Amino acid sequence: MIEYVDILLPYITTILLISSIYAIFSLGLNLEWGFTGLINFGHVAFLAIGAYTTVMFNMSGFPLFVSVIAGIVLSGFFGLLLGIPTLRLREDYLAIVTIGFSEVLRFILLNEQWLTRGPFGIHGFGRPLQDVIPYQHYNTFLLILYLVILVIVYFALERLVRSPWGRVLKSIREDEAVSSALGKNVFWYRLQSLMIGSAIAGLAGAMLAFYISYIDPNTFKPIETFHAWIIIILGGTASNKGTIVGALVFCTFLSVTQFINRFLPFTAHQMGAFRMIVIGLLLMILMMYKPEGIFGKKEELALSD
Amino acid sequence: MQLVINGLVIGSIIAITAIGLSMIYKTLNFVNFAHGDFVAFAAYIALFANTSGMHLASAFLVAILATIVLGVFMEKVVWHPMRRKNASRTTLIIISIGLALVLRNILIFIWGGSTRNYNIPVRRGFEFFGATITPNQVLVIIAAFILVFALHCLLSRTKIGKSIRALSDNIDLARISGIDVDRVILWTWVIGLGLAAAGGVLYGLVTAIRPDMGWYLLLPMFAAVILGGIGNPYGTIAGGIIIGLSQELSTAVLPTEYKFAVSFVVMTLVLLLKPEGIFGGAK
Numbered sequence: 340m341i342e343y344v345d346i347l348l349p350y351i352t353t354i355l356l357i358s359s360i361y362a363i364f365s366l367g368l369n370l371e372w373g374f375t376g377l378i379n380f381g382h383v384a385f386l387a388i389g390a391y392t393t394v395m396f397n398m399s400g401f402p403l404f405v406s407v408i409a410g411i412v413l414s415g416f417f418g419l420l421l422g423i424p425t426l427r428l429r430e431d432y433l434a435i436v437t438i439g440f441s442e443v444l445r446f447i448l449l450n451e452q453w454l455t456r457g458p459f460g461i462h463g464f465g466r467p468l469q470d471v472i473p474y475q476h477y478n479t480f481l482l483i484l485y486l487v488i489l490v491i492v493y494f495a496l497e498r499l500v501r502s503p504w505g506r507v508l509k510s511i512r513e514d515e516a517v518s519s520a521l522g523k524n525v526f527w528y529r530l531q532s533l534m535i536g537s538a539i540a541g542l543a544g545a546m547l548a549f550y551i552s553y554i555d556p557n558t559f560k561p562i563e564t565f566h567a568w569i570i571i572i573l574g575g576t577a578s579n580k581g582t583i584v585g586a587l588v589f590c591t592f593l594s595v596t597q598f599i600n601r602f603l604p605f606t607a608h609q610m611g612a613f614r615m616i617v618i619g620l621l622l623m624i625l626m627m628y629k630p631e632g633i634f635g636k637k638e639e640l641a642l643s644d
Numbered sequence: 645m646q647l648v649i650n651g652l653v654i655g656s657i658i659a660i661t662a663i664g665l666s667m668i669y670k671t672l673n674f675v676n677f678a679h680g681d682f683v684a685f686a687a688y689i690a691l692f693a694n695t696s697g698m699h700l701a702s703a704f705l706v707a708i709l710a711t712i713v714l715g716v717f718m719e720k721v722v723w724h725p726m727r728r729k730n731a732s733r734t735t736l737i738i739i740s741i742g743l744a745l746v747l748r749n750i751l752i753f754i755w756g757g758s759t760r761n762y763n764i765p766v767r768r769g770f771e772f773f774g775a776t777i778t779p780n781q782v783l784v785i786i787a788a789f790i791l792v793f794a795l796h797c798l799l800s801r802t803k804i805g806k807s808i809r810a811l812s813d814n815i816d817l818a819r820i821s822g823i824d825v826d827r828v829i830l831w832t833w834v835i836g837l838g839l840a841a842a843g844g845v846l847y848g849l850v851t852a853i854r855p856d857m858g859w860y861l862l863l864p865m866f867a868a869v870i871l872g873g874i875g876n877p878y879g880t881i882a883g884g885i886i887i888g889l890s891q892e893l894s895t896a897v898l899p900t901e902y903k904f905a906v907s908f909v910v911m912t913l914v915l916l917l918k919p920e921g922i923f924g925g926a927k
Contacts, residue, residue, distance in 0.1 A: 378734060380741075424916050431675045432915055434737055435866050439908040442863065450901045565741060572738070612753040619745030626739045627726065 655888020
């Protein structure tokens with residue numbers, strides 16, 4: 340019995356850790372897509388900016404807390420930079436430009452080795468309280484810390500989207516023309532949504548870096564953006580609660596499929612591909628038959644134009 | 645000179661693959677993010693046919709046919725029912741992302757992630773004004789010319805071609821003037837994906853075949869489509885050549901890895917300054 344607990348507990352801790360990081364990452368996207376209707380296909384770029392900024396600030400001698408704040412602020416700032424020229428464009432152009440942005444950023448991270456060490460990645464940076472917490476309990480500590488952060492982000496977002504500001508966002512999602520006729524500056528609200536969503540992704544980036552304690556540009560491939568999309572659609576668009584549940588379901592699925600590998604006659608790379616085929620099919624089927632997700636409400640969908 | 649030739653070769657591939665993306669974008673009003681993966685799919689089918697002993701020319705035809713069959717299947721199973729449900733542009737875009745993941749990973753599942761090449765003899769290039777041209781590159785340019793000419797004849801001379809243009813101009817007007825919209829949409833897929841497939845096989849001739857080859861072609865294709873004006877096939881061809889040339893010429897001053905970034909910058913500039921494309925087309 341004891342042995343089972345010894346194996347199972349770290350396993351569950353890992354799943355919960357990854358889920359909490361994905362949950363925060365996806366909550367940022369949910370604000371942009373679920374509540375404002377922005378198609379951001381480059382969300383992973385802000386995860387990367389948050390992670391790299393935090394790590395590089397820390398490596399150049401700043402305390403961890405300051406580094407994380409820098410990561411969040413810089414992610415938000417890049418959201419602003421990307422948003423100013425692109426948020427006036429049609430939604431499908433925004434999709435193309437954002438996905439291009441995230442790939443160009445990854446190429447810069449890969450090639451500007453003087454700044455990022457390129458494909459070799461960065462490791463050896465500080466982690467929160469790593470000198471105080473004994474090594475064998477470190478992940479448990481990190482999990483408690485991340486769950487606290489998740490709860491704070493969740494309640495902050497819930498307050499935001501229920502405020503008058505959040506109602507304006509939803510009205511923009513439903514009908515842009517009506518909101519601007521009511522005197523709301525649609526562009527400015529969208530920009531704020533993109534900035535906040537990107538800053539949240541930056542926070543998730545810092546958390547990811549602390550957890551895996553090594554980052555390289557290929558951690559931030561476009562597929563991560565689509566993981567967040569699947570999490571949101573699975574949980575229910577425009578539902579923060581759904582996004583968190585979606586993250587948990589999705590990450591459990593990811594690790595369980597690694598587990599069942601033993602029962603299927605696939606090689607490792609085939610298993611990886613098989614998992615992505617399932618994810619892709621899931622995305623297609625959800626969008627075709629149940630676009631409101633498991634916990635979403637049908638009336639909360641910006642899909643009826 | 646070498647860069648110009650490389651640029652023309654890549655440009656003509658971008659051009660013929662992007663025509664389908666452009667036509668579908670305009671007619672069905674959505675961006676097909678899976679378009680690049682159809683290109684890769686065709687290259688792999690040709691690879692499969694070729695390595696099982698078929699001549700590359702017949703493998704080329706098999707690949708085009710297989711890609712069209714897959715495209716028509718997707719139209720019947722996914723796109724047509726979704727249009728009937730009045731699905732929004734956003735829904736279709738997200739579905740196409742799912743399809744892209746499925747297609748690419750089926751390729752990885754069957755053939756693995758490593759690079760492959762056709763089973764053809766390697767022939768030496770010849771000198772041309774100080775640049776080296778390989779016979780394959782010449783083949784690509786000639787094939788692209790023939791395909792573009794065939795497309796031109798099809799669009800301007802035949803009834804189906806005219807219906808396709810009418811549909812991409814104004815789908816409602818086309819419908820009330822008695823055009824069988826669903827049939828013409830099917831033809832748009834057939835022609836668009838046929839060209840994409842041809843481009844994919846040719847692309848495999850001048851570079852290696854990899855599962856993500858379509859993904860890396862996607863952004864240059866978008867750039868060509870937007871540059872040329874969405875739904876304007878001739879603009880797309882010009883856009884493709886321009887993107888191909890600027891990507892290759894950029895390597896004279898920038899690291900090769902930034903090729904991809906060039907098409908992104910060109911595309912973003914066009915979107916910001918002249919979103920209807922430099923050759924006119926849809927707004």
